[in-house]
Amino acid sequence: MRRMSESLRARIEQYYATVPLLFADAEEFGPLRLFVRKGPGAPYYGGPSHAQPTAEGGAAVTAADIAQVRARQRELGVPEAFEWLAEQAPTLRARIEAAGLPVAERPLMALDPDHPVGPQPLPGGVTLRVVTADDPALPAVLALPRLAFAEEGTTVGLAGRKELSVVAEELTEDGTVQTIRPTLRCGHKTLIAALAADGTPLAAGHYHPADGTTEIGGVGTLPTARREGLAAAVTAALVTHARDNGVGTVFLAYAEDTVARIYSRLGFRPAGSTLLIANQPARS
Numbered sequence: 001m002r003r004m005s006e007s008l009r010a011r012i013e014q015y016y017a018t019v020p021l022l023f024a025d026a027e028e029f030g031p032l033r034l035f036v037r038k039g040p041g042a043p044y045y046g047g048p049s050h051a052q053p054t055a056e057g058g059a060a061v062t063a064a065d066i067a068q069v070r071a072r073q074r075e076l077g078v079p080e081a082f083e084w085l086a087e088q089a090p091t092l093r094a095r096i097e098a099a100g101l102p103v104a105e106r107p108l109m110a111l112d113p114d115h116p117v118g119p120q121p122l123p124g125g126v127t128l129r130v131v132t133a134d135d136p137a138l139p140a141v142l143a144l145p146r147l148a149f150a151e152e153g154t155t156v157g158l159a160g161r162k163e164l165s166v167v168a169e170e171l172t173e174d175g176t177v178q179t180i181r182p183t184l185r186c187g188h189k190t191l192i193a194a195l196a197a198d199g200t201p202l203a204a205g206h207y208h209p210a211d212g213t214t215e216i217g218g219v220g221t222l223p224t225a226r227r228e229g230l231a232a233a234v235t236a237a238l239v240t241h242a243r244d245n246g247v248g249t250v251f252l253a254y255a256e257d258t259v260a261r262i263y264s265r266l267g268f269r270p271a272g273s274t275l276l277i278a279n280q281p282a283r284s
Contacts, residue, residue, distance in 0.1 A: 148220025157223025
């Protein structure tokens with residue numbers, strides 16, 4: 001794994017410390033910081049509560065600190081979720097695992113600020129669109145990742161438009177769609193989708209900007225629409241949109257090498273990794 005530069009590391013550390021504050025309050029537990037959701041709905045990080053080391057205290061985390069955070073998470077009724085930049089706190093993994101929590105690694109990739117990323121080819125009839133708070137496609141766009149990530153890999157899968165419609169209705173009824181609308185209106189989150197001619201979203205992704213840096217996340221394709229270059233097209237559109245709106249540093253995490261190859265073709269290069277609790281909820 002290629003080590004990231006000190007400047008990139010500093011920007012990503014700052015990003016991880018800043019973006020959750022758009023959605024959550026921070027509670028300090030010694031060298032650990034716990035983000036607690038201000039209101040209903042899923043924040044940027046998976047689950048309503050998420051912990052990470054402070055910039056100064058990663059190496060000083062003790063078993064007692066970890067136990068305090070976990071107790072607070074149980075009190076809140078949220079997942080015992082931790083996530084941190086591996087190079088920021090190189091000894092934290094052993095301490096987390098000693099506490100009985102399994103740790104997984106997610107490699108990071110970053111894009112050189114000067115590397116051009118142009119539009120990618122799309123299948124006939126498919127268009128790209130920034131999805132606004134009042135877009136009629138919003139419920140289906142928010143439903144898409146659930147289906148995309150339930151069937152891992154890049155091979156053509158089974159879930160299609162029927163399943164997408166069912167999940168979209170569920171997210172509308174449980175209030176998820178309504179919760180996301182203010183985040184889109186104020187610009188904290190940008191959604192871009194590739195849509196079929198009838199308006200059905202076939203692929204989508206998002207980014208949350210903060211101080212000129214952003215992580216691209218949630219890029220997924222409807223399983224029946226895979227192998228059409230849609231994920232690459234959505235990722236390239238997110239990069240372009242972010243850059244056009246003042247973002248200079250763009251990075252992302254991936255879980256599978258097959259997905260990494262898509263990002264590599266766009267110019268993303270390995271840059272360290274994040275560590276997180278295995279099977280904790282994905283970032284929303």
